[in-house]
Amino acid sequence: AERAAGSIKQYVLMIAREKNEWAGAAQPVAAHASPLLQAYQAALARKGLLDFDDLILNTLSLLNEYPSLTAQLRSRFSHISIDEYQDINNAQYQLIKQLAGPAPNLCAVGDADQAIYAFRGAQVKNFLQFQKDFPSAKIVRLEQNYRSTGTILAAAQQIIEKNTHRIDKKLVPTKPAGAHIEIHELLDDLQEARFVAREIGRLLGGTRFETIAHRHSDEESPAKGFADIAVLYRLHAQSRLLRSTLESANIPVQVAPSCALYDEPDIVALINMLEVIHNPGNDHVLCELLGTMVKGLGPKTVERLRNCAREDGSSLFHMLSTRSVAEKEMPGDTRTSLDAFINFIRAMKDKSASMPLDALVREIFFTLCGRKNCSDRRNEPEVQDGDNLFDLLTAVMPFCHTAAAEGIPLFLHRLALLKEGEAFAPQQEAVTLMTVHGAKGLEFPVVFIVGLEEGLFPFHRDKIEAQADDPEEERRLFYVGMTRAQDKLYLTHARSRFLFGERRNLPRSSFLADLPDRTVCRFTDPLIAKHAQQKKKPRQMSLFENR
Template identity: 35%
Template sequence: MADILNELNQQQKNAVAAPSGPVLVLAGPGSGKTRVLTYRVAYLIAVLGVQPYQILAVTFTNKAAREMESRVAGLLGNKADGLWLGTFHRICGRILRREASYLPVDHNFVIFDSDDQLTLIKRVIKEKRLNDKDYRPRQVHSLISKAKNDLLGPDEFPIEGYRDEVIAEIYQAYQAYLIASNAMDFDDMLLYAATLLETYPEVRKKYAQRFTHILVDEFQDTNMAQYKLLSHLASFHKNIFVVGDEDQSIYRWRGADYHNVERFMRDYPDAGKILLEQNYRSTQKILDGAVAVINENANRTQKKLFTDRGSGEAIVVKEAYDDKAEAEYVVETIDRQARMGLANESDFAVMYRTNAQSRQLEEAFRRANMPCRLVGTQRFYGRREVKDVIAYLRLIYNPRDEVSLARVINTPPRGIGSVTEQQLNAVARQAEMSSGEVLLAMNTEKGAPFVEALERSAQRLLPFSKLLRGWREKLNRITLGELFDEIVLDTDYESYIADESEEDQDRWGNVLELRQVLLEYEDRDLAEFLEAMALMADQDTLPDSLDAPTLMTLHAAKGLEFPQVFIIGLDEQFLPHSRSKDDAESMAEERRLFYVGMTRAKNRLYLTRALRRRTPYGSYEDMIPSRFLEDLPEELIKGKFTHSYDTTETYDRSSYQWETPFGSTSGRKKPTPPKAVEQRFQPEMQVMHPTYGKGVVRKSILEYGDETVEVYFEGLGLKALVASMSSLQILED
């Protein structure tokens, strides 16, 4: 074992052979944290003589657990048999089944997955006769999940108003159903385990004495329930060895609390603290750029990342004319290097903040006849919300499309169940018509026999029939964009998919991105659009062996590495995301997310942005460079910028300029936009919008050479509109 320790660098060696007691290892990206954890386990067994069954090693993913198990076996063989190694949920499951007599369920309990949980939440909401638009199942489930992660049962659910009281009642009923089903959800596994150890001293003593050493991976991603669980398990021997990096904490929206790193040092004031700063992945210029960005965050341990891989190439900053040109630059750069034999296509990864940003990239790769691989999500045209809207358009164009009808007839839910669908199909078969044709006829004089034949089911179908007929009648009188707006507004589709969660906001972004695609077909008809969509959606899954670049969100990139990395969308609103602008904690997490993306690159890093981006409503919005670009030292970057007249020039950072519609800005200065000449909109003013209808102005701000107007529209809520682009009209009193 001593020979194996010699393979480690000094910082790794210090961690692996650290004295017993609490130890915090802050591991920079690419610094070998998995190796440290693995060797620590081997060191405990082979050198200190600790029995494997006395060691608990906890990871966040099954993949990480399998990798660690394989590495330990490679070092020790069967000497590691009996080691407790697994994810938090797996470890909790083992404890809970052994101690089921203390629980409200027996040892044969089942785990409800995400779909099961949502089905149960919907059932409770329906039984309580609540409006599922006021109490959206996903949002309610998210609040219950957060409460459980904070170790709060139904009786402790925080109440600040009537709505919270109702959600607490839903939580109570949901939990009762779980217990009656001899089931628990994933959050219960943590909640029950932590509560069990806290409530019953004899159980806590049993496991705290058993595990003489506890090791934890990705500690910065733990939530309060996980932290308390670990504290109880370490309460006897206090030999807890945690590895993490607060700079890579990017899952706050899932309940992760990077403040647990600070909490650990506060709860264990004598804990050893070891930094792993030697990076084995990236070149020094990439590391220096990443460190310069993350150093702007407060309340963190400063780390100086270094590598033996050399200085490397400067970080490339590319400023494109618009988002389409940005995507084409990425594809052309990859294609050029691949054709010249400088790199394989699979050496490249393209990362972005939200899934909707993949659409321009996917289409640019398609135009270049270059396959690409998406990680962690469907291709744009295969995403559920995109397929829903396209199915509506297909049904409007062709009412005989039974597949599209089946997809949208009860999406969003409108009380049309399987029995009603079967009755509709039966009536259609008897009439030798399609179900869609019967639906269309129901709101006409000729439809009376169908209404009579469908009996009570007709009342559920008539409102949808009226919508479908209305859209069909307008098909040749309005633009595709206007038809899209009518579908989304008439079905209240935004409320159906979008709540406050990051995931659902991302899904709504995909819908808006589809509207932007529609604008490219404004001078053509719906048939051409649908034909193009069918061709784009007809993409086979790529074999793993195929040489192709990888597309993914920055969140999905965690734990991965690539020779060359593009991070696109370095504009305010995208990275950092607009949702983070008013919250310091969220902004700090956006910076950590960018840092994670930068440190995925081994040899070359490209950062791209666009001078302007097309909005879902056809106009172009001028972009402001991301504040994160300003943090990069001048000597680390080089790049190109594109003038509005589409001329490309090369420059060094010493003369680096962001060319914007407001003039040039060099170095670290931000552009100074001209003031709008006149502020036309005042609070309480009545206005009319061509899509949203009548509204009331709440406030107006002069910024970036234009007027941004916040307007409240009945049934739609608050919308922020750029005056020059929105066709907003002032209504006379």
């Protein structure tokens, strides 16, 4: 199931990239589309649906076809303001040019050094050619930095200056130089996680709440509490070992959910349940649920039930709730399972009137886990189930102040607009674990960036994948991670790491060699030397070994 979800995501990205390439073209997308895109667009047309890319592409087509409409829109908006301009894709870029017109009154804010969303179709070249597109534009450089210390900014500046596709600027710190950046080489990923836990304990004078206020150190810590600390990584998979290690050291953590969380089969089913509880008349979502949660109920039977509801002029849920379903091809045990599932939805909807959202999510989750008929979940490990529940509860926490019936629509609305990293709760007194992508726009007094090994960060994709590596984007991503730190920055790398199902020995990241010596202090785990000595020690021969 996990592999299938990954493949679907790859197809979605391929379709989005191809659509955006055709934005602004004289011919419609379908004219020279790939077979994949043609089949996808045909499926959307049959269902009367548009995806997010279509909303922009269809608008562009209308503006190109009807100049009077374009003129009307231009006269309607006297000013256009765009934030995060470096993150726009080609379709958005074409739409901006159409709306701006020949006499634009346009303000665009952005930073080419923070363009890190190429996988979503964002193109930094749009930002770099802004002056060519709008030659009369005045450039205002915002170079004063109020976040990071002088040392962190000096190191980050040297990292990003290695890129060629950028607009030159020099960040000027308003804070003093501050502490050196610490680079720690660890024996393996477990020792890396243990180091992070020990250092957090040292910074806070202990890892229990009652000891935080009793530090015995002459040096004032940049962290006053757990919420002042973030641990950043390149891949969400790295969070599992970090979280378990920190929790075993009595350190409270919150894992900012990756967008990939919402592709996990158990989370998809749970969110679909929330959709149906909120709106039982959503036949499309209910059909998805029935196909995965009711044993023996295949897609053809589900479609027949849906057609039957249409003939009755009612929703599928209403039909299944109010009258007996006489399906000749439906065995008795399937009908019993179907009735039980509909009753479960009805019970959860009743409970949502008084139960808070987190409690409702827990009850739904564990009930769905207990259903042996969910084929997508049969081979998934229990520990991953618990991780997914923890991550989802973190996401719903801001909506738990009221009954679930009121919190569900707020959460679903938030989910529809969600970008990675936006689900973390800054008010929670816990260490934050999140990807560097998710940390963009955030700041923390203390930041750890872990897993700085070549192949992981910078990330090197397998040759079989369609998307090529972009060394400059990886460097921009590292720059973004570094500049999340306000006062103290730790960079760690391990000689050995369990990654993609196997133990790998990766060299340290090439980024670390680019850091100026005056800004860093380097440390090596004593276990590395001890491990090397043990490997060199001659093996004692067995008493029965042939000589």
